[in-house]
Amino acid sequence: xxxxxxxxxxxxxxxxxxxxxxxxxxVPLSLTLILSFKRFLPLRGxxxxxxxxxxxxxLLDYITxxxxxxxxxxxxxxxxASSGAFTDAVVTTLVIVGGVLAVSVIFGIxxxxxxxxxxxxxxxxxxxxxxxxxxxxxxxxxxxxxxxMDPTNGLFSHLWRAFGADPVVWLSDVPMTxxxxxxxxxxxxxxxLILLTAFQSLDSEQLEAAEMDGAGPFARFFFIxxxxxxxxxxxxxxxxxxxxxAVFAEIFVTTGGAFGTRTLTYLIYQRVLESQNIGLGSxxxxxxxxxxxxxxxxxxxxxxxxxxR
Amino acid sequence: MFTKTVLRTTSALALCVSAGAAFxxxxxxxxxxxxxxNGDMIRMQGYxxxxxxxxxxxxEWVTLEENVLRQRVTTDITTEGGQFDIMTIGMYEAPIWGSxxxxxxxxxxxxxxxxxxxxxxxxxxxxxxxxxYAAPFYGESSMVMYRTDLMEAAGLEMPAAPTWEFIREAAAxxxxxxxxxxxxxxxxxxxxxxxxxxxxxxxNSFGARVVDEEWNAQLDSEAWANTLNFFNDMMQESGPxxxxxxxxxxxxxxxxxxxxxxxxxxxxxxxxxTNPDDSEVADSVGFALAPDNGLGPRSNWLWAxxxxxxxxxxxxxxxxxxxxxxxxxxxxxxxxxxxxxxNVPPGARQSLYDNPNYADVPFAQMTLDSIxxxxxxxxxxxxxxxxxxxxxxxxxxxxxxxxxxxxxSNAYAGQQTIEEALAxxxxxxxxxxxxxxxx
Numbered sequence: 033x034x035x036x037x038x039x040x041x042x043x044x045x046x047x048x049x050x051x052x053x054x055x056x057x058x059v060p061l062s063l064t065l066i067l068s069f070k071r072f073l074p075l076r077g078x079x080x081x082x083x084x085x086x087x088x089x090x091l092l093d094y095i096t097x098x099x100x101x102x103x104x105x106x107x108x109x110x111x112x113a114s115s116g117a118f119t120d121a122v123v124t125t126l127v128i129v130g131g132v133l134a135v136s137v138i139f140g141i142x143x144x145x146x147x148x149x150x151x152x153x154x155x156x157x158x159x160x161x162x163x164x165x166x167x168x169x170x171x172x173x174x175x176x177x178x179x180x181m182d183p184t185n186g187l188f189s190h191l192w193r194a195f196g197a198d199p200v201v202w203l204s205d206v207p208m209t210x211x212x213x214x215x216x217x218x219x220x221x222x223x224x225l226i227l228l229t230a231f232q233s234l235d236s237e238q239l240e241a242a243e244m245d246g247a248g249p250f251a252r253f254f255f256i257x258x259x260x261x262x263x264x265x266x267x268x269x270x271x272x273x274x275x276x277x278a279v280f281a282e283i284f285v286t287t288g289g290a291f292g293t294r295t296l297t298y299l300i301y302q303r304v305l306e307s308q309n310i311g312l313g314s315x316x317x318x319x320x321x322x323x324x325x326x327x328x329x330x331x332x333x334x335x336x337x338x339x340x341r
Numbered sequence: 342m343f344t345k346t347v348l349r350t351t352s353a354l355a356l357c358v359s360a361g362a363a364f365x366x367x368x369x370x371x372x373x374x375x376x377x378x379n380g381d382m383i384r385m386q387g388y389x390x391x392x393x394x395x396x397x398x399x400x401e402w403v404t405l406e407e408n409v410l411r412q413r414v415t416t417d418i419t420t421e422g423g424q425f426d427i428m429t430i431g432m433y434e435a436p437i438w439g440s441x442x443x444x445x446x447x448x449x450x451x452x453x454x455x456x457x458x459x460x461x462x463x464x465x466x467x468x469x470x471x472x473x474y475a476a477p478f479y480g481e482s483s484m485v486m487y488r489t490d491l492m493e494a495a496g497l498e499m500p501a502a503p504t505w506e507f508i509r510e511a512a513a514x515x516x517x518x519x520x521x522x523x524x525x526x527x528x529x530x531x532x533x534x535x536x537x538x539x540x541x542x543x544x545n546s547f548g549a550r551v552v553d554e555e556w557n558a559q560l561d562s563e564a565w566a567n568t569l570n571f572f573n574d575m576m577q578e579s580g581p582x583x584x585x586x587x588x589x590x591x592x593x594x595x596x597x598x599x600x601x602x603x604x605x606x607x608x609x610x611x612x613x614x615t616n617p618d619d620s621e622v623a624d625s626v627g628f629a630l631a632p633d634n635g636l637g638p639r640s641n642w643l644w645a646x647x648x649x650x651x652x653x654x655x656x657x658x659x660x661x662x663x664x665x666x667x668x669x670x671x672x673x674x675x676x677x678x679x680x681x682x683x684n685v686p687p688g689a690r691q692s693l694y695d696n697p698n699y700a701d702v703p704f705a706q707m708t709l710d711s712i713x714x715x716x717x718x719x720x721x722x723x724x725x726x727x728x729x730x731x732x733x734x735x736x737x738x739x740x741x742x743x744x745x746x747x748x749x750s751n752a753y754a755g756q757q758t759i760e761e762a763l764a765x766x767x768x769x770x771x772x773x774x775x776x777x778x779x780x
Contacts, residue, residue, distance in 0.1 A: 075737075076439075117744075182583075205583075288530075306740045
């Protein structure tokens with residue numbers, strides 16, 4: 033049991049790290065918040081930190097909310113939310129997150145069950161299955177776009193033609209399916225790995241006992257294996273949701289946000305970088321933070337309770 | 342005595358070292374250049390050693406894909422990042438950035454450089470209030486590139502200045518779905534510089550304009566509906582599968598594989614499609630002016646990739662020296678000597694087109710005619726308050742036209758009707774221009 037003095041020593045030693053972490057998070061967060069209330073159009077000549085180049089001047093400007101930029105109240109928030117693109121972007125984001133989660137959990141369980149079986153070359157197969165996770169998103173999106181999904185030269189188009197069918201124009205005819213496929217390919221290995229670990233901790237005697245009691249394979253799966261996997265599934269859902277809410281590279285490389293694939297992150301990118309409207313984009317960033325928190329709270333309440341057990 | 346000797350020797354040594362350092366500094370300047378990964382730019386990098394030998398100025402390259410380059414240099418210039426001494430920019434950026442005071446005016450170039458030799462269309466597009474802010478490395482318009490063998494097989498003859506009706510008929514006649522031959526390949530890919538640029542130039546020839554003189558969006562006009570319906574119908578009849586995702590590079594690849602009867606795109610592509618190393622159809626390519634509708638403007642654009650010096654650079658003189666070297670007639674001759682006249686950077690200087698050696702290049706005259714037929718100050722049938730043929734030279738254009746081009750691409754892919762795409766586009770343009778205070 034820790035003494036009073038050891039607890040104080042621990043607090044003192046942790047303080048610098050906690051302080052740094054707070055600054056690390058607070059600076060960009062408060063910067064986004066300040067800028068979301070400002071008119072900031074760099075291409076129209078708006079500037080921050082006009083007083084000087086030093087860090088002191090920058091800090092002073094930062095604390096006083098960049099006095100060279102005009103306050104516009106909630107105008108940026110209103111403009112961002114009233115644009116027709118906003119609702120579509122939120123829906124697209126949620127569909128992508130949901131789609132990828134469904135694919136990676138369902139196929140993750142199936143793959144994990146397969147990999148759990150004793151087989152020849154098990155080590156190599158496991159490495160091959162998890163390999164996509166180590167490919168950069170930009171690279172995987174380029175490979176999928178040019179090697180597989182290209183309607184003229186792609187492998188899929190040759191495959192379709194070999195069977196006498198017209199090739200599917202993946203990225204424009206079924207854009208969301210294509211994107212979910214590309215992103216799932218990246219995230220399926222992560223889910224498989226976590227679920228495989230959970231499968232390996234499943235007590236084989238329990239399964240054997242159930243079998244002896246006359247339980248069929250489906251009953252054994254739904255009443256023994258699946259409840260055992262619930263914590264692992266929760267972890268997969270929580271971690272993947274955090275990353276999938278900010279998915280960007282795959283969309284940038286493949287559809288460029290067209291064909292109804294513009295997520296909230298992509299919309300913010302368009303406002304900040306393509307339109308160079310930093311204030312409006314920052315308001316979008318604040319909305320994204322709010323959305324992420326709503327999803328996180330929802331997830332923690334619905335599925336996170338599994339982690340308490 | 343000894344101490345004094347040591348002190349004198351040390352001082353002398355220190356002087357020598359600092360003088361040496363100063364000398365070395367004066368002769369080892371390094372400039373950093375951001376550029377686009379186009380063939381002509383990559384070729385220029387290969388000759389940079391010669392520039393360094395001549396001047397002692399070292400060059401570091403940051404080579405990026407077009408869209409990424411645009412974002413990097415725009416962010417750098419707006420935040421005064423100071424990462425680059427020279428930036429490769431286009432006709433869209435030069436006048437806007439020049440008017441904001443972000444670029445060094447190129448009014449101190451030497452007589453030998455001969456600014457007057459730069460084609461007036463290029464000089465005009467890269468200037469603001471008569472001051473040149475970027476020097477063109479190469480200039481381009483767009484034109485029809487077509488397969489002479491397929492044209493002949495279809496029993497047609499391409500006029501030097503075709504109409505859109507003829508192009509549509511020829512495309513249908515050349516299409517051979519069983520052999521994967523598409524009568525025509527055009528850009529449908531979203532992005533203001535991709536499909537957005539093409540459809541805007543095409544709309545000019547149909548009598549459409551993006552805004553009227555009071556900056557009100559005009560996408561709800563009949564002329565725009567005619568443009569998009571004509572384009573979409575023709576591409577559905579005779580275009581490749583998935584044309585809604587095809588841009589310059591995708592169409593270049595299709596044309597070079599022999600899968601397109603015609604391709605209307607940048608004049609600079611002519612050297613690639615006629616190069617036997619790159620193209621399977623190199624010996625059967627013909628050229629014609631971009632089509633029109635008899636209303637005046639043709640559907641060709643005007644563009645230049647140019648070199649500019651950001652105002653904050655610490656190496657202004659060295660940067661200017663590089664720009665003079667890379668965009669001079671001397672550089673053109675250097676490339677011609679080593680790689681042949683067909684591979685020199687085209688479209689920037691009149692003297693190139695006066696050179697009898699260049700006249701033999703099959704696409705030379707058509708490139709010049711296309712450039713000369715584009716008018717950035719009066720690009721449309723009805724008057725407009727902006728300059729630029731396939732773009733509007735205002736800061737907001739890149740942002741809203743990318744979104745509009747996405748709406749158009751969604752319509753090509755069948756996700757919405759042409760009417761819905763135009764109605765959405767009308768709202769996007771009006772919203773952006775009203776927010777920026779134009780209306």
